[in-house]
Amino acid sequence: MAATVLAALGACGGADPGxxxxxxxxxxxxxxxxxxxxxxxxxxxxxxxxxxxEAERHGFDVVVTDAERDVNRQSQQVDxxxxxxxxxxxxxxxxxxxxxxxxxxxxEAGVPVFTSDLQAVAEGVEIAGHVGTDNYQGGLLAGEAMxxxxxxxxxxxxxxxxxxxxSCVLRVDGFRHAIGEYNRxxxxxxxxxxxxxxxxxxxxxxxxxxxxGIQAYPDLAGVFAINDPSALGARTALEQAGRADxxxxxxxxxxxxxxxxxxxxxxxxxxxxxxxxxxxxxxRNIVSYLDGEDFERVHLIPTALYRQADAEQDPSLD
Amino acid sequence: MPERVGESxxxxxxxxxxxxxxxxxSVVVLVLLCLISSAATWxxxxxxxxxxxxxxxRQVLEACQAPCSVxxxxxxxxxxxxxxxxxxxxxxxxxxxIAGRVFGQPRDVRLELERIAGAGASVDAIATHRIGSExxxxxxxxxxxxxxxxxxxxxxxxxxxxxxxxxxxADIAIIALGMTLVILTAGIDLSVGSLLALAGVIAAxxxxxxxxxxxxxxxxLLAAMLLGVAAAALGGLLSxxxxxxxxxxxxxxxxxxxxxxxxxxxxLAVGHQxxxxxxxxxxxxxxxxxxxxxxxxxxxxAVLGVPNPILLMLVLFVAAHLLMTRTMFGRYVYAxxxxxxxxxxxxxxxxxxxxxxxxLCGAFAGLAGIVDASRFEGGRPNAGELYELQVIAxxxxxxxxxxxxxxxxxxxxxxxMIIAVIQNGLNIAGVASYEQKVVFGALIxxxxxxxxxxxxxxxxxxxxx
Numbered sequence: 091m092a093a094t095v096l097a098a099l100g101a102c103g104g105a106d107p108g109x110x111x112x113x114x115x116x117x118x119x120x121x122x123x124x125x126x127x128x129x130x131x132x133x134x135x136x137x138x139x140x141x142x143x144e145a146e147r148h149g150f151d152v153v154v155t156d157a158e159r160d161v162n163r164q165s166q167q168v169d170x171x172x173x174x175x176x177x178x179x180x181x182x183x184x185x186x187x188x189x190x191x192x193x194x195x196x197x198e199a200g201v202p203v204f205t206s207d208l209q210a211v212a213e214g215v216e217i218a219g220h221v222g223t224d225n226y227q228g229g230l231l232a233g234e235a236m237x238x239x240x241x242x243x244x245x246x247x248x249x250x251x252x253x254x255x256x257s258c259v260l261r262v263d264g265f266r267h268a269i270g271e272y273n274r275x276x277x278x279x280x281x282x283x284x285x286x287x288x289x290x291x292x293x294x295x296x297x298x299x300x301x302x303g304i305q306a307y308p309d310l311a312g313v314f315a316i317n318d319p320s321a322l323g324a325r326t327a328l329e330q331a332g333r334a335d336x337x338x339x340x341x342x343x344x345x346x347x348x349x350x351x352x353x354x355x356x357x358x359x360x361x362x363x364x365x366x367x368x369x370x371x372x373x374r375n376i377v378s379y380l381d382g383e384d385f386e387r388v389h390l391i392p393t394a395l396y397r398q399a400d401a402e403q404d405p406s407l408d
Numbered sequence: 409m410p411e412r413v414g415e416s417x418x419x420x421x422x423x424x425x426x427x428x429x430x431x432x433x434s435v436v437v438l439v440l441l442c443l444i445s446s447a448a449t450w451x452x453x454x455x456x457x458x459x460x461x462x463x464x465x466r467q468v469l470e471a472c473q474a475p476c477s478v479x480x481x482x483x484x485x486x487x488x489x490x491x492x493x494x495x496x497x498x499x500x501x502x503x504x505x506i507a508g509r510v511f512g513q514p515r516d517v518r519l520e521l522e523r524i525a526g527a528g529a530s531v532d533a534i535a536t537h538r539i540g541s542e543x544x545x546x547x548x549x550x551x552x553x554x555x556x557x558x559x560x561x562x563x564x565x566x567x568x569x570x571x572x573x574x575x576x577x578a579d580i581a582i583i584a585l586g587m588t589l590v591i592l593t594a595g596i597d598l599s600v601g602s603l604l605a606l607a608g609v610i611a612a613x614x615x616x617x618x619x620x621x622x623x624x625x626x627x628x629l630l631a632a633m634l635l636g637v638a639a640a641a642l643g644g645l646l647s648x649x650x651x652x653x654x655x656x657x658x659x660x661x662x663x664x665x666x667x668x669x670x671x672x673x674x675x676l677a678v679g680h681q682x683x684x685x686x687x688x689x690x691x692x693x694x695x696x697x698x699x700x701x702x703x704x705x706x707x708x709x710a711v712l713g714v715p716n717p718i719l720l721m722l723v724l725f726v727a728a729h730l731l732m733t734r735t736m737f738g739r740y741v742y743a744x745x746x747x748x749x750x751x752x753x754x755x756x757x758x759x760x761x762x763x764x765x766x767x768l769c770g771a772f773a774g775l776a777g778i779v780d781a782s783r784f785e786g787g788r789p790n791a792g793e794l795y796e797l798q799v800i801a802x803x804x805x806x807x808x809x810x811x812x813x814x815x816x817x818x819x820x821x822x823x824x825m826i827i828a829v830i831q832n833g834l835n836i837a838g839v840a841s842y843e844q845k846v847v848f849g850a851l852i853x854x855x856x857x858x859x860x861x862x863x864x865x866x867x868x869x870x871x872x873x
Binding site: 119120129153154155156159160161162165166167169170172173174175177185186187188190191198199200202253254256259377379380381382383384 | 449451453454488513515516517518519539542544545569572575576694695697704707780783785790791832835836838
């Protein structure tokens with residue numbers, strides 16, 4: 091089929107470039123394809139929802155897909171985006187290395203790839219922009235919260251990890267650093283990190299890991315869970331074991347259920363992330379890219395510590 | 409098909425058509441799904457080719473009086489270069505002047521426009537494609553923009569998408585071959601997803617640690633891949649032994665192997681990562697990267713425009729089809745699945761057949777694992793999770809009976825493609841992910857239900873109308 095309809099577009103600046111030929115399902119600025127890490131976790135759903143709302147405000151269509159933590163699925167979604175001719179692709183890379191070939195295919199097709207929350211580090215890939223949390227700083231804050239929660243007594247602390255995600259590795263690195271600084275020159279009231287268990291970043295896996303952790307470490311005084319779902323799973327395990335008042339929990343994320351648990355005193359504190367800002371800023375980066383403007387290529391949003399006092403003032407919890 | 413006395417020509421054709429439909433219901437379902445996917449993805453297409461480039465050049469020349477100075481805007485891709493070449497050729501012949509040329513990003517357009525303005529020159533027209541016409545600097549340049557017109561065509565039915573559909577599901581289809589054999593013997597294999605991961609990780613770790621890493625020779629990489637497949641085949645043999653020698657139900661035997669192989673894959677991958685960082689911290693369960701670039705050829709390369717995984721899948725399908733229809737072994741497999749005791753009494757070596765079937769199933773899963781590792785340039789210990797369910801769905805949708813004895817290799821290929829088309833169609837049509845699960849489940853049930861109607865259609869046909 092030949093290109094039959096020739097259209098001279100937007101003769102003057104500011105004219106609507108929506109093409110001739112009745113493209114009613116094509117938005118003025120094209121489509122953005124977003125492949126989320128997993129839409130089962132509210133965190134990524136918030137990114138998706140805010141990204142969609144902001145993009146539609148700027149005249150884009152958005153297609154949201156769920157990689158379900160599987161890089162194979164995510165790569166397929168990238169290929170599908172390329173086949174359907176999107177203007178830009180946004181990813182929460184499921185595997186920061188294995189996503190490389192798919193990103194390279196997008197690079198070859200001339201479609202810009204943006205990452206949010208998690209970064210891609212594969213060799214030879216070009217990422218147009220990244221917006222994420224400063225996870226190391228968040229880990230430091232989590233360490234401070236734990237020090238605060240345990241007070242002068244110190245004690246044994248367990249980490250509920252999710253090593254597959256590099257963001258979580260950075261959080262635990264920051265946490266360990268803060269605890270290490272605290273322990274330096276201290277003989278009494280030290281905080282001992284006794285184990286890292288795999289909590290999967292999920293409520294059920296976190297629950298099972300914590301239930302085992304209680305058996306293995308009866309003197310536990312604190313738990314650092316790398317996100318809210320696993321923190322809430324740990325809380326359930328502690329309640330069942332009748333140890334909830336002896337073990338303080340520090341979570342991460344500040345999603346709604348986590349904030350409610352902080353208000354109710356079930357979690358001591360969270361370094362909170364801003365997935366809503368991530369979604370919005372990612373779209374602004376895409377707009378800047380397409381408008382040819384300069385923008386910050388890697389933008390890390392610092393976390394803030396959220397305690398019970400903050401929750402009591404939080405209008406979003408009413 | 410026997411002719412009936414006194415049947416009218418129209419009646420005969422109707423009967424033939426019904427007969428054909430009844431026997432190839434899964435093909436009919438596949439075609440229907442393709443039609444639905446096409447209708448749901450009927451969209452504007454904006455080809456970037458030398459033809460559309462020539463069209464833009466003509467458009468510019470018609471609208472712009474000579475001497476006309478034109479800025480050509482495109483991205484830095486192969487297709488864009490062909491497109492630009494055609495534009496420039498057309499403009500050249502028509503006597504227009506090329507003021508500038510951008511191969512890159514919107515930012516580069518802005519810089520180029522600033523450069524032209526700085527040099528005191530002007531631009532009378534911008535020639536680009538649809539994507540370029542949406543870039544900010546192009547829209548706000550205050551210059552007429554020319555881009556090729558579009559036409560409507562189903563995105564599903566583009567060469568790129570169709571190759572995507574098959575390529576993405578080649579690994580599932582390859583495993584489904586082995587699973588068909590197992591299901592024909594009334595067995596089941598839940599370990600295939602884990603064996604896939606184990607094979608990929610073993611190939612990647614040995615390629616990195618034994619066969620020279622970045623400097624590995626093609627022969628060394630081949631050896632690493634074969635080691636991976638051999639490990640998966642060995643896993644299959646273990647299942648087969650449990651099923652035959654110890655009478656363990658296949659479901660339980662392969663469930664055990666599923667966990668065992670997944671754990672081994674994780675241990676190997678984490679151990680490799682730990683050695684990489686010098687043995688300090690415990691490693692992370694990330695992909696084991698293979699540095700040798702040739703390793704990626706099997707998964708990402710193409711011969712004559714057809715991706716290698718598709719070619720491998722087709723070769724294996726033909727081989728499996730011949731094995732099952734033309735050899736003694738094929739007949740033995742059907743015999744064992746139809747009635748074990750009868751097969752044993754008529755001299756079929758039942759134990760050997762079952763061992764071979766499970767071993768082959770493991771080997772096919774291993775091959776898919778090699779494809780996966782090559783595709784992602786490294787072995788992923790988390791690869792293939794829940795693949796067993798997708799594979800079993802493909803085999804069952806393809807018409808095989810879980811009770812054994814009934815099913816065809818060709819049916820499995822169709823079944824795998826049905827599932828592939830459903831997934832791709834839903835993705836491209838923009839169905840949201842939560843809804844996709846509902847639609848996918850319902851469509852699989854519908855496809856299997858239709859298949860179950862097949863024998864009844866046959867009965868209807870046999871009754872005198």
